[in-house]
Amino acid sequence: MDRMLNKVLRVGQLYDFYNALLTDKQRDCLNMHYLQDLSLAEIADEFGVSRQAVHDILRRAEQMLEEYEEKLGLAARYSDERKLIAEVVSSLGHLPLTIRNMPELSQALIKLNLLLEDTREV
Numbered sequence: 001m002d003r004m005l006n007k008v009l010r011v012g013q014l015y016d017f018y019n020a021l022l023t024d025k026q027r028d029c030l031n032m033h034y035l036q037d038l039s040l041a042e043i044a045d046e047f048g049v050s051r052q053a054v055h056d057i058l059r060r061a062e063q064m065l066e067e068y069e070e071k072l073g074l075a076a077r078y079s080d081e082r083k084l085i086a087e088v089v090s091s092l093g094h095l096p097l098t099i100r101n102m103p104e105l106s107q108a109l110i111k112l113n114l115l116l117e118d119t120r121e122v
Helices: 002-021 024-035 040-047 051-072 074-093 103-116
Strands: none
Touching (some): 002 051, 002 074, 024 040, 024 051, 074 103
């Protein structure tokens, strides 16, 4: 169960970054299967193809997403940057209150926290 959930989360994350690089059919199949939770049979009916054809499209699209990530590394970089921002916010939170209340630092913390609130993180 955890393995399947991890796969869904991984595909969703990669889809967020690289869906524009997929064909329309790959993008539609991934969207229907992973985001709308449709079965292979339901997607096959929608496109007028076999379940095996849908399975092949999904498998190839997932492979393409992984290849894009391997070459471009956008999802990994995004995750690493979010972790780094969280570490900076945490470190700044340990500063004395008089320093944290400085207007420039206070504004910087607000902006860093806004970056962390971004919901693209999977």
